[in-house]
Amino acid sequence: MSIITGALPDSVELEGKSYGVHTDFRRWIAFYEAVGERDLVGMLKVYRELPPSAETAVALALDFGGHAALPYGGGGKRAVLDFETDAALIYAAFMGEYGIDLCEAELHWYKFCALLAGLGGDKRVSQVMEIRAADAGLVRDKAQRRRLRELQRSYAIPDKRSAEEKDSGLIRCLGEFY
Numbered sequence: 001m002s003i004i005t006g007a008l009p010d011s012v013e014l015e016g017k018s019y020g021v022h023t024d025f026r027r028w029i030a031f032y033e034a035v036g037e038r039d040l041v042g043m044l045k046v047y048r049e050l051p052p053s054a055e056t057a058v059a060l061a062l063d064f065g066g067h068a069a070l071p072y073g074g075g076g077k078r079a080v081l082d083f084e085t086d087a088a089l090i091y092a093a094f095m096g097e098y099g100i101d102l103c104e105a106e107l108h109w110y111k112f113c114a115l116l117a118g119l120g121g122d123k124r125v126s127q128v129m130e131i132r133a134a135d136a137g138l139v140r141d142k143a144q145r146r147r148l149r150e151l152q153r154s155y156a157i158p159d160k161r162s163a164e165e166k167d168s169g170l171i172r173c174l175g176e177f178y
Helices: 025-037 040-044 054-066 087-098 109-117 124-133 142-154 163-177
Strands: 011-014 017-020
Touching: 011 054, 025 040, 025 054, 025 109, 040 054, 087 109, 087 124, 124 142
Parallel strands: none
Antiparallel strands: 011 017
């Protein structure tokens, strides 16, 4: 299904039964924030009617949400966009590019993602995403590489993991070496 050739979906299907979902972009931004925080209750708030199991509901929601073209970039290596960190930049870009006030707009998640992906390269949010996605190791000039790394630190997405999660990640990494 293409965003321009058919009706936008408002449900997910499991074994021939449809389960209604909220399609407003705000719900889906909250969904992805809940995914990052591993907040099951928050993830399930995209549903109007819940599928039989929470695990199935999350899988179906991830599938529904993932059909939108999100501009994460970075070849999947790292996130280059964070809805919380970049909220003001996203808001300004939509206002400047499309004249859409996201505080008042009612947009289907797929429409929101299409517009987000289509933002011009001259928008600050696009430039920040490009900086985050860039591989400083490929920059030959030392001064340019240093400047890029400074910009990447400046625009870094905050690590929202708990101290325990960070420690377990470090232990897992160290375990690979020993």
